[in-house]
Amino acid sequence: MKARRFMNKFSKLLACLPVLFFLVMAPVAEAGFGITPPYVRNTSLIRNSTYEQQILLVRGDPNTAQKAEVTIDAPEIQDWIQIVEGSTIALPRGEQKVPMTVRVTVPEDAEFKDYTGAIRIRTVADDGQVAEGAVSISLGARVDIELSVIDKEIKDFRVRRVSIAELNEGHKFWWLFFPGKIRFETLLENIGNVDVAPSRVELKMYERTGTVLLEETSNIGKVPKVKPYATEPVVAEIPTRLPSGSYVARYKVFNGDEVKQEGELSVNILPYGTLQLAGFGFMGLSIAHKISILLPVFALLIAILYLIHIKRSRKKNRL
Amino acid sequence: MLYNQNELPKFMQTAGKITILTAFAGVAVFLFAFVFDAGTQQLNRVSAETASTTLTVLNTPPTFQQAAYEVVESSTSTPTNSGSVIQWRAIGNDSNGAPYFLLICSGNGAPTANPASGPGNLGTAPPRCPTGTQWGVSAATNSSQPATVSTTTSEAGTFAGGSFNGEKHRWFAWVCDDDPVNPRCSTAFSQGFSATNSSPYHINKRPVLTSATNNGPVNPGATLTFSSVSTDPDTIGGEDNIFIVVCDSNNYNTTTNTCNSGFLASTSVGVTANANAAYILASIVRDNVYSAFTFLVDQHGHEALANPIQNNFTVNNVAPTVLGGDITLNSASNLILTVPGNQTTGFTLQYTLRDANSCVNTTGTPGSEFAGYRIAIHRSGISSSTCNSTVGSHNPNNCYASQVPSSVWNLNCTASTTSCTGALDDSMVYNCTFPLWFVADPTDTGTPWASQNWVASVAGVDDDGAIGVLRTASIGQELISFVALDLITASIPYGGLEPGTNSPTLNATTTILAVGNTALDQENLGESMCTTFSVATECRPSATSTVPESEQKFATTSVSYGNVAALRLSSTTVRELELNVNKTTSTTTRSQGITYWGIAVPASITLAGSYRGLNTFTAVRSEIGQGW
Incomplete structure (x- = not known):
């Protein structure tokens, strides 16, 4: 009896309250x-x-x-x-x-x-x-x-990091001086839309305290290019004639005439032969030393050509 | 007149011949007696017998067969160092064949020859100078053999009182015998036979080293000057040039006049007093006290008696240095925050400390010269003088300072084991990791700090507590915008509504929290609600059992449901609410943005129950100037 009474009341309540509950509780x-x-x-x-x-x-x-x-x-x-x-x-x-x-x-x-x-x-x-x-x-x-x-080429990059690894000092071979090879590594982010590389890297080498300028040098040869939108390390090879020691390098990385990055780096040049690294070859030689090699070679070539020419002329005359 | 010889008597024939013969015979006898002194004894005897006379034949003095000379030149230009041996040599000749002595005197008075005690003791009684100084006398020397006199000069005493302040001395050489009866010296003296070996001889006195100092302490690479209070007493031909030679130990070589090893410095320009020497220190030298021994020597290689004076010098401790290019932040990559509302760990910093005192102190342990660091990682707009690594400068938005406790900022640096190769190496590479809070200011495009970036400033601290100057990295890195939001409650508390009614005002709220590093706006999208909603199974359109999403409205304030400011929710058209939630600046209190919600339940809804749906809050980076 009581149960029936309860059920009746509950049915009436349900009919009167078509209420929607959108939230039971609010979880944190x-x-x-x-x-x-x-x-x-x-x-x-x-x-x-x-x-x-x-x-x-x-x-x-x-x-x-x-x-x-x-x-x-x-x-x-x-x-x-x-x-x-x-x-x-x-x-x-x-x-x-x-x-x-x-x-x-x-x-x-x-x-x-x-x-x-x-x-x-x-x-x-x-x-x-x-x-x-x-x-x-x-x-x-x-x-x-x-x-x-856009319809134009943008040649631009951002330098994200620079570093110079330790290197061997240059060395003499007979009268030729082969300079040490500075590997100036740049982590380059191409922010243009064509392949790009630094046009030039300049170094001013100072003694350890950075007060006395010892050498000014820049890269030899071209620096590898980085594809558009990529970020890759590229290496510029720079000759140095400084002996082993600790130096300060003030660098400038150029994009055309614009200096994209400049700063200071420490450079450690080790005695020749310390590292198993190849130095500069013929390309690193000074102009005078290059000429001193090329001149005899050219002279020899000319002499050979001249001899061949004379030989042929004689043959022709005999015929 | 002609005679007939045959006609004359015999005696007449021989007359004259005998006379001539006799005359010739007399002459012959005379000549014989004259030439051969025949009959001398007989004659003498005859004389003695007739008169008494006496004659003493005297000893003759020896003579110089070769003039006396200085064996080693002793002259103004080549004086004899005090304390060195000077030698004279000569060859004497004694007519009696007796031995002789070579005597060297300071004066030219005839020396006194002394007699030997007997003919059997010849060569035992040397002569002596009558006055002045006797420089020396040789041993008895056989006639015609060279005699040598040697004597050792001395700095003072022996030759004091000599002419010219004892620096230049005349000498006179004699040769004497010691005849027991009548000893004799040569009648004339000798003073050499050429300009370079003649009297006088010259004594080079020692230079005088009174004291030695240096101008240390000095820095590595600097010039250290060794000074001396020093003079030279010699005056003839002008004062001698004097030099100091500095060795790192007491190992001066008096023959080569330099250090056997460990040469440090020497006087480069000749001076006559107070010599000094410059020593350029190597660019990398440990801070320490170094031994130095100063030696004074004159231009003739004569050393001071006071040699050496120990004169140690000190190399300063200098603070470590850093070059901007030797600082690499986060491996040259952008700084990217990835933990909403918390710290993102694992950012990196690499730097190289350099110290002119080498990377190794006297303990020899690699890296022992370095004792610590000062690091500030900051937005470039905050200079390193402001963000200077001190506790007071720390601000998780833009300046992380190494001097705060690790519980505040856990910067952890370790030295590379491959760097610092020895005492001649000045560098040490450090690798650090550090976290950044989610509030760290972004510097990429679209933020107020787009023209800046994040950099690291580093200074080293050495084992003596010297702190270098903070140097900022040459190349900075961008800190990228991190758009992140969180909710206080993950649902909208609409409560219960009867069909045909709506929220009178937008009184249900949702609160988003800015847990990234940007100011936020909010985009809203929503789905229809029904009792069976899931992401995969959205509600079917139904007038009786689905409440369309457009019945939900939202606004930035609690406006009435019908207010035009209340935006209807859409499932397709994104509605951006300009909440402008400020960029959070505190690591503990996040900025909030409240959205007010209301809903209407269509009267057609007949199905009672718990309706569910899904609204999407999309975080949008605010425009610059709104909430930054």
């Missing part, structure tokens, strides 16, 4: 989400070029598996942009940061102008479930797209 969130960098930017793209930018997706709490859903919102250039890892990127348990690679492929017929857009990333539970009885919140972040397609 401690799992932040972020991206870095929040942009894909390149202002020197040319037609038919490809540019890649890596973006890290990071989580404050990687203890649960999640996935990131990526959408591209860039109407004009939707076709140019590809997420290398796909539109859904797994954020495995334990992985605090996951890379996402955005590849921009500029078509042949791209208009020369600026392009913008956005890539949106949101994180959801790996199983797609949301909290019961709640309007859950998914965290996401926006990657801004800023691209410019």
